[in-house]
Amino acid sequence: MYQHRDPVAASSLFSVGKKIDVSVDQIISLINRMEADGIVEHYAIGGAVGATFYLEPVATLDVDIFVAVPQKPGQVLLDLRPIHDYLTARGGVVEGEYIVLAGWPVQFLPPTSPLVEEALADAVTVDVDGTPARVFAAEHLAAVALQTGRAKDKARLLQFVEAGVLKAEHFQAILARHGLVDRWREFERTFLRTMP
Amino acid sequence: MSFDLQRIIESKREMRRRLAGRPVAEKLAMLDALRDRARTILKAATRLETALLRESQPEYRVNPRKD
DSSP, rough: BBSSSSSIIIITTSSSOOOEEEEHHHOOOOHHHHHHHHHSSSSOOOHOOOOOOSSOOOOOSSEEEEEEEOOOOOSSOOHHHHHHHHHHHTEEEETTTTETTTTEEEEOOOSSSSHHHHHHHHEEEETTTEEEEEEOOOOHHHHHHHHOHHHHHHHHHHHHHHOOOOOOOHHHHHHTTTHHHHHHHHHIIIIIIOOO | OOOHHHHHHHHHHHHHHHHTSHHHHHHHHHHHHHHHHHHHHHHHHHHHHHHHHHOOOOOOOOOOOOO
């Protein structure tokens, strides 16, 4: 159980009682154990939950966790069954593409592009009240949002820009490596010209 | 009553900045609360949609007057 320390900043805005169940950090602990047990080589949190490490929290219904899984020689397709087996043995419930852990639908995603592979390899470790959590770097989250390009991804990218958390040089280098420079220019033309 | 839109926008921006600067553990706790709210809204929206779909056409039958 987690208790807010600052009654003004958080509890008044998200007052759901004096105590709040922090289930996301329970998920992080479980994934850390899964990594230590060798089920995944490494992991990183992406999506809206990943963005929350850098931005204000945004409502989301699921948790996206990108994973690199050990592969046997000659294996072509990634097999996520060991993850499912490991987690269902620890109380997880499979629901379609998701595994429900601590009340959250969690989706495990293999890296599907060189950009996501790089994001996974370069993920940063953040301390969450004593628990290490691996999360995509802000610049990678922003680049993935640009690449994915749905309306909500564009909104998230704007949040990153507005929050001023992107290191420009690092971000531009990622865009150049993954052929996203033109898309970024288009994004700038469309959304950032009139920004105060 | 007058609204200073610029001031409203700036105060929203300030709140977002303040929230973004909170400790990660606290922000993750907020995600739980936000998710619960989103679920409540989704449930309500689904109920409303179902109710609207089930709403039958009003009847315009005129009963003949019995004089």
